[in-house]
Amino acid sequence: xxxxxxxxxxxxxxxxxxxxxxxxxxxxxxxxxxxxxxxxxxxxxxxxxxxxxxxxxxxxxxxxxxxxxxxxxxxxxxxxxxxxxxxxxxxxxxxxxxxxxxxxxxxxxxxxxxxxxxxxxxxxxxxxxxxxxxxxxxxxxxxxxxxxxxxxxxxxxxxxxxxxxxxxxxxxxxxxxxxxxxxxxxxxxxxxxxxxxxxxxxxxxxxxxxxxxxxxxxxxxxxxxx
Numbered sequence: 001x002x003x004x005x006x007x008x009x010x011x012x013x014x015x016x017x018x019x020x021x022x023x024x025x026x027x028x029x030x031x032x033x034x035x036x037x038x039x040x041x042x043x044x045x046x047x048x049x050x051x052x053x054x055x056x057x058x059x060x061x062x063x064x065x066x067x068x069x070x071x072x073x074x075x076x077x078x079x080x081x082x083x084x085x086x087x088x089x090x091x092x093x094x095x096x097x098x099x100x101x102x103x104x105x106x107x108x109x110x111x112x113x114x115x116x117x118x119x120x121x122x123x124x125x126x127x128x129x130x131x132x133x134x135x136x137x138x139x140x141x142x143x144x145x146x147x148x149x150x151x152x153x154x155x156x157x158x159x160x161x162x163x164x165x166x167x168x169x170x171x172x173x174x175x176x177x178x179x180x181x182x183x184x185x186x187x188x189x190x191x192x193x194x195x196x197x198x199x200x201x202x203x204x205x206x207x208x209x210x211x212x213x214x215x216x217x218x219x220x221x222x223x224x225x226x
Contacts, residue, residue, distance in 0.1 A: 011038065013038070013039050013118065013121075014030055014121045014123065015042075016030075016122075016123045017044075017096070017123065018125035021049075023044070024042070024049065027040050027075055027123075028076065030123075031076045039085060040087075041086070041117060043089045043101070043103060044089070045092045046162075047158045048069035048072065048162070049072065050069060050129075050136065052134075054067065054068050055134050056190045057190065059173070060173055060195050062170050065170075068162065068163075069159040091104050096122070100116050100117060101119065103116075136161075141153070141165050141168035141172065174199070177202065179195050179202060179203070179205070180205050181195075184207075184213040184215075185213075188206060188208070192205075
């Protein structure tokens, strides 16, 4: 792949694509170890880190959904009163080329006047998300229930969007007299057991294609979870 916008000569730039888990840690390490004439730009479509490991539970248990979203406000541990050396952008990546990345909109207030950001190095840390029915960027969380004056569902990656999404999933589960969970892996087991724990009166069925739950693990794991 050739072409693209040449990196800036005055300041060296590293872009980190994805701010959850590995991306945030990589950005912190780089910001703490690079020379002063380097800039780290973190790009993520979400305003907060989505802690995906707790989302199955918070899609069932009401009142805790806000805990699944961790703010990016102090990724670099910089003094907020000073002009930041490194920045976190809430935006979407449209295109990645050898020397620049195109984002969905410019951010002139942060010194990015166009939608193209030139870089010297890029770290790709995207891809961590849950499958349906727990993919916040996926289908309408209300799709499995009858529509009652539903407005079009719009998800923009803000914490308010995420908490509302989880609340809608809670409503779907609460309104269902029976629940079928397909897949006896870690996600399926947690989802099924949490539903049964919160709603013991519901009929919850866990459907699995193997003789053993958690088939990638030892038999002892199956015995403990069965």
